[in-house]
Amino acid sequence: MLTDIEIAQQAKLKPIREIAEGLGLSENDWEPYGHTKAKLSDQLVEKLAHKPNGKIILVTSINPTPAGEGKSTVTVGLGQALNNIGKKAVIALREPSLGPVMGIKGGAAGGGYSQVLPMEDINLHFTGDLHAITSANNALAAMIDNHIHRGNELNIDPRRIEWKRVMDMNDRALRQIVVGLGGPLRGVPREDGFNITVASEIMAILCLAKDLKDLKARISNIVIGYTYDEKPVTVKDLKVEGALVLLLKDAMKPNLVQTMENTPAIIHGGPFANIAHGCNSLMATKTAAKLGDYVVTESGFGADLGAEKFLDIKTRAGDFEPDAVVIVATVRALKMHGGVPKDNLTNENIDALKNGMKNLEKHVETIESFGLPFVIAINKFPTDTEAETETIKSWCESRNINVALTEVWANGGEGGIELAEKVIQQTESKERNFNRMYDLHDSIDVKIRKIAQKVYGADDIDISAKARKQISFYEQQGWDQFPICMAKTQYSLSDDPSLLGRPNGFTISIREIRPSVGAGFLVVLTGDVMTMPGLPKKPAALNMDVTEDGKAVGLF
Numbered sequence: 001m002l003t004d005i006e007i008a009q010q011a012k013l014k015p016i017r018e019i020a021e022g023l024g025l026s027e028n029d030w031e032p033y034g035h036t037k038a039k040l041s042d043q044l045v046e047k048l049a050h051k052p053n054g055k056i057i058l059v060t061s062i063n064p065t066p067a068g069e070g071k072s073t074v075t076v077g078l079g080q081a082l083n084n085i086g087k088k089a090v091i092a093l094r095e096p097s098l099g100p101v102m103g104i105k106g107g108a109a110g111g112g113y114s115q116v117l118p119m120e121d122i123n124l125h126f127t128g129d130l131h132a133i134t135s136a137n138n139a140l141a142a143m144i145d146n147h148i149h150r151g152n153e154l155n156i157d158p159r160r161i162e163w164k165r166v167m168d169m170n171d172r173a174l175r176q177i178v179v180g181l182g183g184p185l186r187g188v189p190r191e192d193g194f195n196i197t198v199a200s201e202i203m204a205i206l207c208l209a210k211d212l213k214d215l216k217a218r219i220s221n222i223v224i225g226y227t228y229d230e231k232p233v234t235v236k237d238l239k240v241e242g243a244l245v246l247l248l249k250d251a252m253k254p255n256l257v258q259t260m261e262n263t264p265a266i267i268h269g270g271p272f273a274n275i276a277h278g279c280n281s282l283m284a285t286k287t288a289a290k291l292g293d294y295v296v297t298e299s300g301f302g303a304d305l306g307a308e309k310f311l312d313i314k315t316r317a318g319d320f321e322p323d324a325v326v327i328v329a330t331v332r333a334l335k336m337h338g339g340v341p342k343d344n345l346t347n348e349n350i351d352a353l354k355n356g357m358k359n360l361e362k363h364v365e366t367i368e369s370f371g372l373p374f375v376i377a378i379n380k381f382p383t384d385t386e387a388e389t390e391t392i393k394s395w396c397e398s399r400n401i402n403v404a405l406t407e408v409w410a411n412g413g414e415g416g417i418e419l420a421e422k423v424i425q426q427t428e429s430k431e432r433n434f435n436r437m438y439d440l441h442d443s444i445d446v447k448i449r450k451i452a453q454k455v456y457g458a459d460d461i462d463i464s465a466k467a468r469k470q471i472s473f474y475e476q477q478g479w480d481q482f483p484i485c486m487a488k489t490q491y492s493l494s495d496d497p498s499l500l501g502r503p504n505g506f507t508i509s510i511r512e513i514r515p516s517v518g519a520g521f522l523v524v525l526t527g528d529v530m531t532m533p534g535l536p537k538k539p540a541a542l543n544m545d546v547t548e549d550g551k552a553v554g555l556f
């Protein structure tokens with residue numbers, strides 16, 4: 001069986017000019033980055049304001065195995081299938097982080113015959129956006145320490161600096177560090193640490209900003225820490241918002257590529273959904289909606305994470321509503337939720353599969369509580385037996401739930417025709433009564449509790465003393481009006497990664513709450529979730545190489 005990269009390297013890509021022209025774009029709307037990548041103007045949404053928006057389809061999933069259940073693959077495959085049946089579909093995806101690429105998860109360019117290409121570029125440096133975000137984030141960190149070293153006019157308390165450095169790599173050794181060692185010429189010693197770039201507030205801001213002006217306003221509002229008398233200190237106070245926006249001006253432009261079947265794909269922004277809001281940029285989604293009749297987009301991990309934050313954060317920031325949802329389910333993940341160990345998921349086990357359906361059941365209830373029509377996509381793996389896929393199908397059909405067996409990994413768009421037809425039906429469904437999980441005027445703890453109880457199925461939340469103090473301080477600052485960005489393990493509906501299936505009788509422990517005042521949300525850290533992941537025992541990097549003629553190998 002060919003690997004993803006071997007399949008990708010066989011594909012025949014069109015010059016990106018043909019993809020851009022096929023979208024009706026003129027020369028000024030895009031600029032080439034090589035032969036198969038381009039950046040789109042960040043003013044396209046405004047230029048095409050007169051055009052009606054395409055229908056937005058959100059792809060989410062059940063709680064995944066460590067390898068992921070195929071949201072990106074199904075997103076790409078569904079986009080291809082819609083084009084195969086004569087619709088004008090554009091895909092909007094997040095871009096991969098080198099953390100999972102080099103680490104445990106592998107790439108984020110889809111898989112099999114449903115990939116976005118050139119996958120090597122997309123999975124590695126792409127057009128440099130993540131490097132720009134890393135540079136802007138760390139430039140700010142350097143400016144903070146320099147300000148303190150040069151006399152600390154703003155009276156910043158070095159013990160209360162919230163802003164962390166970032167790197168786009170899983171590196172546990174950098175989670176907690178001390179900077180400024182070595183004496184008076186080397187800065188002021190203080191505790192610091194690194195987050196992974198995709199958890200940076202700069203990433204979130206780039207993904208939620210409507211345009212360059214909004215980007216600058218949000219960057220200016222970033223709270224980097226507090227003074228000795230506990231007053232917030234912002235980027236504007238440091239007078240570096242202009243420099244940071246200068247570093248980000250090209251990263252603000254969404255990237256245009258294509259799928260294996262030449263379906264247009266706009267890839268931009270890459271926040272993780274367990275430690276950030278997990279959605280591609282608003283600009284990418286809105287641009288895609290102006291260029292296609294259907295936009296197929298995804299949000300990270302399960303509906304408890306990416307979909308909840310897409311629906312409670314991103315739709316508010318962009319003032320739009322999705323038209324339908326696809327919930328990706330896989331035999332392997334459902335067997336894991338039914339009690340099968342991760343290293344034994346390829347053997348048929350109907351009983352475990354049936355037992356694991358309760359995880360899918362909860363995510364169905366969540367999407368129903370958002371008032372959105374949906375289709376279950378059974379993302380068929382080569383190891384799935386007919387008895388297993390039929391078990392999921394009959395579970396859905398017995399509950400009058402729309403379901404489609406989806407084989408887009410093995411067959412590309414052709415494998416998603418049934419899914420495409422059912423999704424179109426749902427986008428025309430009258431049963432759409434979109435409502436969000438909480439009101440912005442709810443108190444912080446009420447917002448968190450609503451998410452925990454309605455989306456995770458928790459009995460309640462348990463707020464630490466530190467988080468309680470933070471809540472009362474944030475209320476004084478008026479930050480209680482912000483939406484909530486839950487940071488939680490992706491493996492469980494609870495905050496304990498070992499509790500699979502549909503746990504009950506649990507509470508969500510709220511460890512601390514970090515204000516992302518520029519992004520406009522509060523990050524709520526639960527359980528032991530980390531904002532700088534570590535590498536696994538055998539990182540994917542061990543399989544990677546470059547041939548003598550420069551071809552990438554081992555990129556999945």
Ligand SMILES: Nc1ncnc2c1ncn2[C@@H]1O[C@H](COP(=O)(O)OP(=O)(O)O)[C@@H](O)[C@H]1O
Pocket residue numbers: 004061064067068069070071072073074106107108109110111112301379380381382409410556
């Ligand atoms: N139906 C399938 N059969 C085999 N492998 C698949 C299938 N769907 C996805 N994969 C593989 O699983 C991994 C995760 O897929 P991906 O689409 O990235 O999932 P997600 O976006 O949910 O994390 C990728 O390596 C992909 O090639």
Ligand SMILES: O=COP(=O)(O)O
Pocket residue numbers: 068071072105108271272273274278299300301302
């Ligand atoms: O943020 C996580 O995204 P995936 O579900 O695509 O791994």
